[in-house]
Amino acid sequence: MNYCSNCGSKVSREIPEGDNRHRFVCANCDEIHYHNPNIVVGCVTSWEGRVLLCRRAIEPRVGFWTMPSGYLEIGESTEQGAARESAEEAGIDVQIGNLLSLVSIPQIGQIHMIYLGQLNTPEFLAGEESLEVKFFSENEIPWDDLAFPTVRLALEHFFADRSRGEFTLHSEVIRRPETGSNKQ
Numbered sequence: 001m002n003y004c005s006n007c008g009s010k011v012s013r014e015i016p017e018g019d020n021r022h023r024f025v026c027a028n029c030d031e032i033h034y035h036n037p038n039i040v041v042g043c044v045t046s047w048e049g050r051v052l053l054c055r056r057a058i059e060p061r062v063g064f065w066t067m068p069s070g071y072l073e074i075g076e077s078t079e080q081g082a083a084r085e086s087a088e089e090a091g092i093d094v095q096i097g098n099l100l101s102l103v104s105i106p107q108i109g110q111i112h113m114i115y116l117g118q119l120n121t122p123e124f125l126a127g128e129e130s131l132e133v134k135f136f137s138e139n140e141i142p143w144d145d146l147a148f149p150t151v152r153l154a155l156e157h158f159f160a161d162r163s164r165g166e167f168t169l170h171s172e173v174i175r176r177p178e179t180g181s182n183k184q
């Protein structure tokens with residue numbers, strides 16, 4: 001960040017009084033610009049035992065499969081965000097249930113919250129961000145062509161919980177290797 005989004009003046013990087021981290025601070029209007037993690041919301045939606053996945057039409061990971069998910073918007077609850085992403089990417093009208101997977105990825109500042117979803121009607125339509133939308137049974141899941149580790153985790157938890165007959169919340173942390181790659 002170079003300029004204040006509040007007043008347009010040049011910002012400096014410093015530790016504000018009473019804080020213990022560097023922040024971008026505007027000396028003109030006194031605004032402190034905090035940079036906090038983003039929340040990604042989505043859901044694993046099932047219909048008659050099969051799970052809905054979308055093949056990504058956008059970078060990163062074009063052509064790979066994911067459950068509908070995306071960044072939470074200001075003014076939304078996490079459940080509303082998960083339902084909106086499902087409507088946008090897969091054209092589905094989904095009933096959001098319990099939280100299935102909570103994943104922190106500290107190095108890229110993301111929190112992923114993946115819910116369980118039930119379809120209200122079995123209608124779907126690939127949105128602009130999807131090449132294709134499809135329902136998969138457990139043994140049809142394209143495990144080698146999933147877009148991100150968070151997708152794999154959520155699907156593994158979904159199928160393991162389903163076979164146990166009880167869904168619970170799975171909370172975990174993904175630490176990326178320091179050498180960096182385009183994987184999440």
Ligand SMILES: [Zn+2]
Nearest residue numbers: 004007026029
């Ligand atoms: Zn300012």
